Amino acid sequence: MAVGTELLLGQIADTNGAWLGEHLAAVGVASHFHQAVGDNHDRIVLALRTALARSDGVIVCGGLGPTHDDITREAIAEVMNVPLVRDEAVLERIAALFSSRGRTMSPSNARQAAVPEGARVIPQRKGTAPGLICPVGHKVVYAVPGVPYEMADMFERGIAPDLRRRLRERGEAEGVIASRVLRTWGMTESRLADVLAAHIGSLDQAAISSGGETATIAFLASGIEGIKVRVTVRAADDAAASARLDAEEATIRHVLGDAAGDVVFGVDDEAIEHAVAKAVTARHLTLGVAESLTGGLVSSRLVNVPGASAWFRGGVVSYATEVKQSVLGVPEGPVVSAAAAEAMAVGACRVLGSDVGLSVTGVAGPDSQDGRSPGTVFVGLARAGGAAESAELAVPGDRQRIRQYATISALDLLRRRLAVLLAD
Amino acid sequence: MAVGTELLLGQIADTNGAWLGEHLAAVGVASHFHQAVGDNHDRIVLALRTALARSDGVIVCGGLGPTHDDITREAIAEVMNVPLVRDEAVLERIAALFSSRGRTMSPSNARQAAVPEGARVIPQRKGTAPGLICPVGHKVVYAVPGVPYEMADMFERGIAPDLRRRLRERGEAEGVIASRVLRTWGMTESRLADVLAAHIGSLDQAAISSGGETATIAFLASGIEGIKVRVTVRAADDAAASARLDAEEATIRHVLGDAAGDVVFGVDDEAIEHAVAKAVTARHLTLGVAESLTGGLVSSRLVNVPGASAWFRGGVVSYATEVKQSVLGVPEGPVVSAAAAEAMAVGACRVLGSDVGLSVTGVAGPDSQDGRSPGTVFVGLARAGGAAESAELAVPGDRQRIRQYATISALDLLRRRLAVLLAD
Numbered sequence: 001m002a003v004g005t006e007l008l009l010g011q012i013a014d015t016n017g018a019w020l021g022e023h024l025a026a027v028g029v030a031s032h033f034h035q036a037v038g039d040n041h042d043r044i045v046l047a048l049r050t051a052l053a054r055s056d057g058v059i060v061c062g063g064l065g066p067t068h069d070d071i072t073r074e075a076i077a078e079v080m081n082v083p084l085v086r087d088e089a090v091l092e093r094i095a096a097l098f099s100s101r102g103r104t105m106s107p108s109n110a111r112q113a114a115v116p117e118g119a120r121v122i123p124q125r126k127g128t129a130p131g132l133i134c135p136v137g138h139k140v141v142y143a144v145p146g147v148p149y150e151m152a153d154m155f156e157r158g159i160a161p162d163l164r165r166r167l168r169e170r171g172e173a174e175g176v177i178a179s180r181v182l183r184t185w186g187m188t189e190s191r192l193a194d195v196l197a198a199h200i201g202s203l204d205q206a207a208i209s210s211g212g213e214t215a216t217i218a219f220l221a222s223g224i225e226g227i228k229v230r231v232t233v234r235a236a237d238d239a240a241a242s243a244r245l246d247a248e249e250a251t252i253r254h255v256l257g258d259a260a261g262d263v264v265f266g267v268d269d270e271a272i273e274h275a276v277a278k279a280v281t282a283r284h285l286t287l288g289v290a291e292s293l294t295g296g297l298v299s300s301r302l303v304n305v306p307g308a309s310a311w312f313r314g315g316v317v318s319y320a321t322e323v324k325q326s327v328l329g330v331p332e333g334p335v336v337s338a339a340a341a342e343a344m345a346v347g348a349c350r351v352l353g354s355d356v357g358l359s360v361t362g363v364a365g366p367d368s369q370d371g372r373s374p375g376t377v378f379v380g381l382a383r384a385g386g387a388a389e390s391a392e393l394a395v396p397g398d399r400q401r402i403r404q405y406a407t408i409s410a411l412d413l414l415r416r417r418l419a420v421l422l423a424d
Numbered sequence: 425m426a427v428g429t430e431l432l433l434g435q436i437a438d439t440n441g442a443w444l445g446e447h448l449a450a451v452g453v454a455s456h457f458h459q460a461v462g463d464n465h466d467r468i469v470l471a472l473r474t475a476l477a478r479s480d481g482v483i484v485c486g487g488l489g490p491t492h493d494d495i496t497r498e499a500i501a502e503v504m505n506v507p508l509v510r511d512e513a514v515l516e517r518i519a520a521l522f523s524s525r526g527r528t529m530s531p532s533n534a535r536q537a538a539v540p541e542g543a544r545v546i547p548q549r550k551g552t553a554p555g556l557i558c559p560v561g562h563k564v565v566y567a568v569p570g571v572p573y574e575m576a577d578m579f580e581r582g583i584a585p586d587l588r589r590r591l592r593e594r595g596e597a598e599g600v601i602a603s604r605v606l607r608t609w610g611m612t613e614s615r616l617a618d619v620l621a622a623h624i625g626s627l628d629q630a631a632i633s634s635g636g637e638t639a640t641i642a643f644l645a646s647g648i649e650g651i652k653v654r655v656t657v658r659a660a661d662d663a664a665a666s667a668r669l670d671a672e673e674a675t676i677r678h679v680l681g682d683a684a685g686d687v688v689f690g691v692d693d694e695a696i697e698h699a700v701a702k703a704v705t706a707r708h709l710t711l712g713v714a715e716s717l718t719g720g721l722v723s724s725r726l727v728n729v730p731g732a733s734a735w736f737r738g739g740v741v742s743y744a745t746e747v748k749q750s751v752l753g754v755p756e757g758p759v760v761s762a763a764a765a766e767a768m769a770v771g772a773c774r775v776l777g778s779d780v781g782l783s784v785t786g787v788a789g790p791d792s793q794d795g796r797s798p799g800t801v802f803v804g805l806a807r808a809g810g811a812a813e814s815a816e817l818a819v820p821g822d823r824q825r826i827r828q829y830a831t832i833s834a835l836d837l838l839r840r841r842l843a844v845l846l847a848d
Contacts, residue, residue: 002458004644005640005642005656006642006644006654007441007442007445007458008445008454008455008456008457008458009445009446009449009455009601009603009656010441010442010443010444010445010446010447010449011442011446011603011605011644011654012442012644012646013437013438013439013441013442014437014438014441014442014458015437017431017434017437017438017460018431018434018435018436018437018438019434020434021431021432021433021434022433022434022435023434025433025434030432031432031433031462032432032461032462032464032467033432033459033460033461033467033471034426034431034432034438034458034459034460034461035457035458035459035460036441036457036458036459037456037457037458038455038456039642040456043456043457043478046478047457050474050478054467054470054474065613065614065643066613066614066617067613067614067617067642067643068617068621068624069640069642069643101818101820106614106615106618107618108614108617108618108621109614147645149822149825218430218435220435220436230435232433289741291720293727294724295720295723295724295726295727295728295732295739296715296719296720296721296722296723296724296727296739296741297720297724298720299719299720299741299743300718300719300720300721300724300827302719303717303719303720303741303743303788303827304719304824306790306823308719308743309743309744312743312744313743313744313746313747314740314741314742314743314744314747314751315719315720315739315740315741315743316738316739316740316741317713317720317723317727317738317739317740317741318738319723319727319732319733319736319737319738319739320733320736320737320738320776320777322737322777323737323738323776323777326777327738327775327776351751352744352747352751353744353746353747353750364727366730399730400728403727
């Protein structure tokens with residue numbers, strides 16, 4: 001259950017529901033309903049009662065902040081039919097957080113230490129609002145902040161362990177739902193589906209005959225995160241689920257590999273920059289980047305990798321043509337071209353002192369440039385003192401999507417070419 | 425109400441709810457609850473009954489397709505307590521669509537011509553499934569496909585006109601709900617709430633005494649997008665709503681301005697990079713950026729602005745210390761310092777040939793650097809051939825959030841200082 005008028009007004013989209021659905025499945029808990037409700041006391045109470053009537057447990061996200069429209073605590077207390085009491089440990093933690101930042105706690109922040117009587121606290125770690133575990137008869141309401149990373153942290157520390165304990169006590173610890181995501185780049189979503197169609201058909205057959213242990217495959221295009229192939233299995237326990245996922249992963253890699261080579265660049269949370277980091281560090285190289293239409297996106301992805309300073313030297317965002325020429329040494333002529341991409345990659349090696357240079361130039365649109373239409377992208381690669389090469393791509397979408405696709409395409413090309421580049 | 429097990433499992437996120445919320449508000453209809461439910465007959469029926477009990481109307485998205493798990497039609501018929509009957513006009517339209525594509529209609533597609541007795545059809549235009557307008561007593565259930573563009577098309581053609589007619593028949597002023605977002609940087613969410621508390625109190629009082637035309641204020645911390653102050657008003661028509669929003673915006677700007685200066689950097693979709701673009705272009709300047717811990721994020725935001733090539737020269741991502749020194753001319757010594765930030769800003773002007781240089785250096789963590797703890801950030805500003813200045817900030821959060829806050833803080837500082845810098 002998500003709380004916040006901004007959700008109902010369409011000012012932000014709820015992403016917590018999808019995240020929780022995925023992670024509840026991993027604990028073996030089925031999600032039957034999602035709800036969203038505005039910052040209105042009576043309607044939050046009504047939604048909570050509805051949710052408790054049709055489910056064994058409810059997770060409420062949002063409405064725990066310090067301001068007057070944060071009223072989830074009060075609504076839960078009404079549903080529990082108990083008063084709010086001040087939790088001194090929570091109050092101290094909030095006060096300490098403020099004093100550590102050299103600020104004084106405002107009265108509205110003190111509201112965040114109010115807890116429905118009989119509720120347990122999930123201590124806050126990143127923000128000021130604690131989470132709550134609120135028993136309602138033999139059912140339970142969990143309350144966590146709506147900020148995604150605070151919600152996720154409290155789910156892992158507080159909610160998941162409590163759910164597992166409840167499942168055990170009910171003798172329902174049998175069975176887990178687990179999934180694994182293979183991240184790919186280089187095939188469209190429908191091409192992936194076509195290539196895997198025969199395998200998916202055989203899984204459907206097996207599910208019908210087994211009636212229990214099943215595996216399903218789904219596809220999800222995720223922009224700069226790649227196109228995801230998700231395998232979900234239901235099995236007796238973690239070990240069985242893990243073995244089944246391993247077998248499915250091997251089959252999928254095999255089928256895709258036969259069709260289009262090394263399209264799987266990562267598993268689960270492993271993004272394209274992690275794959276690049278692995279390839280670069282395995283060969284003890286350093287990397288420099290020169291980018292034009294992506295405007296810093298490629299570099300900003302690379303520094304996401306912990307320890308990037310060991311191998312990432314830096315980048316030049318050569319947005320203006322004169323910067324391409326004066327800083328990177330790109331010759332006169334069209335800047336959306338193979339020659340410009342290669343010169344940019346060579347320039348990146350030289351200016352940034354890196355072993356390998358990666359470059360991206362192209363047209364983000366909406367207008368054409370140098371007679372090239374939006375979506376035309378050149379990726380360049382160079383070795384310090386060695387040869388340069390380039391590839392031309394045509395990527396779809398608007399300005400924003402062209403940038404994102406150009407970024408993942410460039411990083412994927414680097415990942416695939418590193419072995420070859422070094423063997424030259 | 426969204427129907428689809430994939431929503432509950434987190435395999436896709438629901439975006440229809442946000443779209444509908446925004447468009448219902450424009451018709452003058454308040455959204456009180458969103459729900460999502462899986463492809464399960466009993467639970468769809470339960471969710472429909474719940475929704476009808478607490479609202480005057482329900483829009484159901486999804487579950488109208490041709491496959492065995494598309495069961496929204498059956499669930500609605502059960503709630504209406506009527507049989508499904510075949511609509512020959514719909515059937516003909518589906519058959520015609522298939523024959524126009526040179527295919528024959530499958531028996532499962534014929535299911536899409538089944539309509540609850542007493543329901544009206546919203547003719548399909550883009551796909552094969554028609555929409556449904558299903559009276560339930562004096563309330564109504566609208567059913568539309570889950571595919572976003574089909575849903576949007578049927579909302580405009582079928583649902584919005586029907587809702588307007590219902591509002592007229594109930595003699596309800598065809599009011600509108602409108603909102604405006606003021607984006608701020610420089611005050612915490614709770615500080616904003618405290619400063620605006622008296623004004624919010626007076627709005628609450630006015631709402632009680634007027635009973636109709638109201639304004640409400642809510643706060644939303646949105647990371648790199650700033651902290652949003654959202655004003656929502658209900659008024660007789662668009663002109664009245666707009667006037668009311670103007671008045672509220674003026675009051676809020678005045679109250680915040682008295683407390684902390686120019687904290688409002690944008691309205692609605694106006695992000696911090698747009699505010700910077702405005703300030704830079706108004707003074708006919710060009711900008712160059714040098715960044716370290718933000719790794720390209722600052723540049724990648726700036727190129728989001730259409731026409732950025734007119735004033736944004738480019739950036740240097742000086743991640744390695746040697747790059748700071750060799751490319752930007754930063755002197756030996758600690759790189760997380762005011763001196764380094766100022767040298768980077770001067771270097772950006774020189775290397776990129778810009779009128780103004782903006783720099784960011786700092787510690788993203790998790791480890792300290794140069795004896796400075798994570799979250800320590802220096803922002804530098806320089807004019808070509810002029811003086812440089814810098815500011816030290818302490819930003820909270822993990823690696824990712826420190827980067828985001830450092831980025832918006834640097835851009836906000838540039839926006840605020842541009843006038844002063846030029847007057848020096």
